[in-house]
Amino acid sequence: MGIEDDAIKVNTASYFTNITLLWWHRRSTGEKRGGYAIGT
Template identity: 60%
Template sequence: MENYFYAKGIVDDAVKVNTASMFLIDIALLWWRGRTTDKR
């Protein structure tokens, strides 16, 4: 993530936290979707 922040020029910690949390939420949703479609 630090490389992403550096490449985008993000230096504000609040923006870093928001970006990282959105990334983790997206990963969790993809995992959940894959898990629920496997059961069908």
């Protein structure tokens, strides 16, 4: 991405980590409730 500033790198990585964790929580909760299964 060409990001030079370390603070921006950390903020960007943190943002994508949070999005991923929210997605995973939603998927695993849906599976527990009888919804779709998570394929690995």
